[in-house]
Amino acid sequence: MNAVDVRTRILREATRLFAERGVSGTSIQAVATAAGITKPTLVYHFGGKDGLRTAVLAEFMDHWRHELPKLLTAAASGGPRLDSLVEALFDFFRRDPDRARLLLRESLDRPEELRTLLRDSVQPFTALITQAMRMGQMQGAIREKVDPEAFVVLVISCAVGVVAVGPFVSGLMSPEPSVDAQQAELIRMARVALLNPPGST
Amino acid sequence: MNAVDVRTRILREATRLFAERGVSGTSIQAVATAAGITKPTLVYHFGGKDGLRTAVLAEFMDHWRHELPKLLTAAASGGPRLDSLVEALFDFFRRDPDRARLLLRESLDRPEELRTLLRDSVQPFTALITQAMRMGQMQGAIREKVDPEAFVVLVISCAVGVVAVGPFVSGLMSPEPSVDAQQAELIRMARVALLNPPGST
DNA sequence: CCTACCGATCGGTAGG
DNA sequence: CCTACCGATCGGTAGG
Numbered sequence: 001m002n003a004v005d006v007r008t009r010i011l012r013e014a015t016r017l018f019a020e021r022g023v024s025g026t027s028i029q030a031v032a033t034a035a036g037i038t039k040p041t042l043v044y045h046f047g048g049k050d051g052l053r054t055a056v057l058a059e060f061m062d063h064w065r066h067e068l069p070k071l072l073t074a075a076a077s078g079g080p081r082l083d084s085l086v087e088a089l090f091d092f093f094r095r096d097p098d099r100a101r102l103l104l105r106e107s108l109d110r111p112e113e114l115r116t117l118l119r120d121s122v123q124p125f126t127a128l129i130t131q132a133m134r135m136g137q138m139q140g141a142i143r144e145k146v147d148p149e150a151f152v153v154l155v156i157s158c159a160v161g162v163v164a165v166g167p168f169v170s171g172l173m174s175p176e177p178s179v180d181a182q183q184a185e186l187i188r189m190a191r192v193a194l195l196n197p198p199g200s201t
Numbered sequence: 202m203n204a205v206d207v208r209t210r211i212l213r214e215a216t217r218l219f220a221e222r223g224v225s226g227t228s229i230q231a232v233a234t235a236a237g238i239t240k241p242t243l244v245y246h247f248g249g250k251d252g253l254r255t256a257v258l259a260e261f262m263d264h265w266r267h268e269l270p271k272l273l274t275a276a277a278s279g280g281p282r283l284d285s286l287v288e289a290l291f292d293f294f295r296r297d298p299d300r301a302r303l304l305l306r307e308s309l310d311r312p313e314e315l316r317t318l319l320r321d322s323v324q325p326f327t328a329l330i331t332q333a334m335r336m337g338q339m340q341g342a343i344r345e346k347v348d349p350e351a352f353v354v355l356v357i358s359c360a361v362g363v364v365a366v367g368p369f370v371s372g373l374m375s376p377e378p379s380v381d382a383q384q385a386e387l388i389r390m391a392r393v394a395l396l397n398p399p400g401s402t
Numbered sequence: 403c404c405t406a407c408c409g410a411t412c413g414g415t416a417g418g
Numbered sequence: 419c420c421t422a423c424c425g426a427t428c429g430g431t432a433g434g
Contacts, residue, residue, distance in 0.1 A: 027411075027412065027413080028412090028413065028414090029411080029412080029413090039413085039414085040414080040415080040416095043413080043414065043415085048413070048414070049412095049413065049414090
């Protein structure tokens with residue numbers, strides 16, 4: 001029962017509960033119980049509820065910051081393939097849907113704070129993507145009418161939305177489209193809306 | 202100060218506060234104060250916090266149920282124009298972004314309950330849209346590869362997402378795409394991804 | 403529609 | 419890392 005283990009356990013349970021019920025819907029007592037410790041112990045490790053929330057968010061951002069470069073290079077390895085990029089995006093979130101829910105909750109609860117975090121840690125990478133898109137536009141591979149910044153924001157937030165609430169908003173339709181179907185359709189939409197048709201030179 | 206006025210005022214303030222801070226982040230005391238009454242009065246009118254939440258959601262669903270038919274007929278009047286349909290969807294939510302935030306929060310907090318509500322009140326109308334889309338596919342106007350159910354779910358949830366958190370997730374990009382730009386790009390994406398190119402008969 | 407009040411739970415501290 | 423404890427606020431009730 002060393003300190004690292006406890007910290008990790010607290011963070012894991014906090015992430016799960018925050019994603020499921022939101023920060024204000026989760027008491028630090030509930031997190032402590034889930035982690036198998038008492039409340040004062042949690043406070044000792046994270047300084048209080050706000051410190052815990054910050055730590056959960058920081059861990060998430062760290063994970064993303066380390067994953068994004070891999071994701072980009074992997075996608076670029078087979079040439080600039082949009083499909084694999086969007087698929088990798090889905091993989092990242094579907095591997096742990098709590099990430100998507102947490103992100104969505106945070107953007108509702110603390111929009112300004114999240115905006116700052118995103119700006120600092122992921123914006124440099126998305127800038128690479130839009131830059132590549134403008135190159136593609138000059139070369140004629142990508143449709144001129146595409147707004148690169150808006151396009152990337154839409155695809156990312158749509159992917160997050162599908163993973164976070166896709167299984168439930170599908171109640172809008174009959175038959176309900178599975179998350180797989182929603183993912184496939186988003187990838188299709190993005191490709192068709194992005195690329196010029198093959199024989200249009 | 203008749204009862205109808207008070208009920209309306211409570212509902213309005215509750216909607217605003219629930220959208221901004223979430224249900225669990227809003228005390229009924231805060232709602233009562235915002236509505237200019239005391240807490241027991243609120244409880245008298247809505248039976249408790251859960252009754253208030255249900256009433257807020259019911260009002261929202263009612264609004265949508267009445268608006269959707271108008272929206273569909275308006276869109277159909279100029280022929281089945283996708284643009285105007287998506288624009289009307291955006292108008293509905295942008296007229297009061299709290300609706301979008303509330304919907305997003307509810308889909309995170311009470312997914313099963315929302316699923317049921319959507320199924321009962323909106324699904325009949327979305328069924329009309331997917332039906333029209335399949336007709337379009339048989340006539341060759343709409344791409345064969347489109348998955349109607351997944352497509353409609355994606356466009357709707359993406360529109361909700363843009364209105365609810367678009368102003369903030371734009372922090373991902375530089376320069377930040379405005380909500381207008383995100384809306385325009387979604388409409389462009391949806392049209393290109395949906396329709397067969399003009400000279401493809 | 404309000405005053406007065408309740409038990410339970412909240413986040414957090416003292417002290418070890 | 420825990421026991422014991424705190425004031426504040428929570429949702430809700432009694433009674434008028």
